[in-house]
Amino acid sequence: MGGSGNITVWINSPGGDCVAAAQIYNMLMDYPHDVTVKIDGIAASAASVIAMAGTKVLMSPVSTMMIHNPATIAWGDSGEMEKAIAMLESVKDSIINAYEIKSGLSRAKLSHLMDAETWMDANKAVELGFADGILSRAPAEDEAPPAGSMLYSPVAVVNSLMGKIAAKSRIVKPDPAPAPTGRSVDTLMERLNLMKF
Numbered sequence: 311m312g313g314s315g316n317i318t319v320w321i322n323s324p325g326g327d328c329v330a331a332a333q334i335y336n337m338l339m340d341y342p343h344d345v346t347v348k349i350d351g352i353a354a355s356a357a358s359v360i361a362m363a364g365t366k367v368l369m370s371p372v373s374t375m376m377i378h379n380p381a382t383i384a385w386g387d388s389g390e391m392e393k394a395i396a397m398l399e400s401v402k403d404s405i406i407n408a409y410e411i412k413s414g415l416s417r418a419k420l421s422h423l424m425d426a427e428t429w430m431d432a433n434k435a436v437e438l439g440f441a442d443g444i445l446s447r448a449p450a451e452d453e454a455p456p457a458g459s460m461l462y463s464p465v466a467v468v469n470s471l472m473g474k475i476a477a478k479s480r481i482v483k484p485d486p487a488p489a490p491t492g493r494s495v496d497t498l499m500e501r502l503n504l505m506k507f
Contacts, residue, residue: 317344320350323351323352323356325356331357345366355378367435369435380401
């Protein structure tokens with residue numbers, strides 16, 4: 311994935327396929343510039359893995375992150391069940407890799423948190439190292455508001471309204487009326503005079 315500048319990835323997802331999440335995680339990890347992940351709703355299950363690719367992970371004060379063990383559906387005899395169990399253990403280990411790189415927690419601690427299906431608010435996620443900070447209303451000092459920002463500016467509102475009022479109040483002089491052609495009263499009278507009986 312090429313790129314020429316820093317990117318921001320917004321996440322609000324209950325999760326999904328582990329393989330797809332792994333691919334997105336790897337693409338973001340390979341991105342050559344900073345990746346800021348902003349969680350504005352929920353980053354649960356596979357979506358929490360994607361979030362771990364952020365150079366900086368920020369959560370809304372009302373957002374949630376959830377981690378748990380991977381799950382699957384299996385069918386077959388005991389041999390097939392054993393294969394499914396081995397596969398789930400392998401997938402769990404790969405997920406722990408992402409959590410460990412971001413949080414710095416031990417693999418045993420992370421495994422325990424996954425076993426317990428752990429739900430974290432923004433403060434808990436920051437405390438455990440899954441997130442780096444909590445989103446605030448004002449932009450950071452080193453970050454300019456985005457173009458088209460929804461930030462309220464009284465001066466901009468007044469200037470915009472004054473411009474609209476001036477445009478509506480402008481007096482436009484109408485163009486002089488063109489001379490009537492072919493249907494004026496004088497023309498009609500001339501025709502009637504020519505048609506004397």
